[in-house]
Amino acid sequence: MIKHLLTLFACAALLVMGGCTTTRIDQFRQAATGLKTDESIVILGRREKSNYETADTFVNCVASSVGAGHDGIKVIPEKEFLDALFPFFEPRTAPMRTANLKQLMDVEQARDRIKSYHIGYIVWVDGTTQRSGNTGGMTCSVGPSAAGCFGFGSWQDDSKFEAEVWDMTTLESVGSISTNANGQSYMPALIVPIPLIARVEASACSGLGNQLKQFIAGKSG
């Protein structure tokens, strides 16, 4: 009976708490965009900062989101591109501005390799998710015949990411999209801990991915 009640409580709480993420997306367009049928894009994470680096899981998530659906765009996997263009897109050597990209395109080997991929746009994703506001507490005990936890914990996740889009024909920046998602997660425990996790990063990823898709196709803003 208690088991059934707990399951019911968990399901109800998940339904109530499931929407605890707020996502805001801003777009800044500098030039018109559009992709030819044989062109693809590559989405790369910025990793030169000392205090954080853009997680490859997030970059892969955005790439999957951009590539999904009937209007999906062909995205070259980040690892494949980094290996193919090695050593020009490593954290130490990657072009930071479009002026550096123009210099890179003067290097014959790099230019030929980039052209072989028919890349229409390079998207640079920069950002991270930070956790704060850890509150509450939980106590767990294990005895010879039983084990259980009791307590309540909560925390806040804040995801801030920006995607800058470089046009590989004009070698100029054509705009940027930023996303800011935050949400509160809860972990009540009554014998069994029940995690009610706000999917903040996933929300930032799908928001950024969908907006990028429209931006590159030239459908928005």
Added chain:
Amino acid sequence: MFRHLPALLLLLTLAGCATTTNIVIGGNYPVPLARKLPLAIGVYYPPQLRNHSYTEVADESEGKDKYVVQSGAAQVKLFNTVLPSMFKSVVMLDSPEQAATQAGIDAVLIPTLTDFQLGLPQKTRLKSYEIWLKYDIRLTKPGGERIADWAMTAYGKSPEEEKGVVTGIKSAGTVAMRDLAANFTLGFAKVPDVKDWLQSRQRP
């Protein structure tokens, strides 16, 4: 009453044990995009580089949890991937002196690892595993006369999140190796003494 005693004793015994974890830096490294210099290079890897091993004690006060990081094979593998993409030909040498007896070698490259540092999140309070390497690179003529000496550093980090210590250190090591390759490939011809030597070879 005493049925849990053996398990309790085992737990107490294990709690006092120091653990040593061997971590071998591996990884496959891509061939760099580089324009080959018309040089036949002899390369000598000192034993200190080939067999490099570094030990980090996670809890220095009690000498517990040692991490032994073996990176020698990865470094040799990396140089063996990078050098053939940069030079017309590469000859492996058993000693730097061997170059004098081998015809056709233009210069000898000797990379020496002088410093290796490992940053663990539990010590640095940062949310990443870090590896920092410092090399002294020497380029000599086949007879041993100096052409250039320069220092080179490489750095790699890997986020702590959801990765164990072994995966985190391996991943940071792989990133550091890629950084080393990038630094060496793009920096070699810009080293002032190397640049002068290359220009002197082009003069009639």
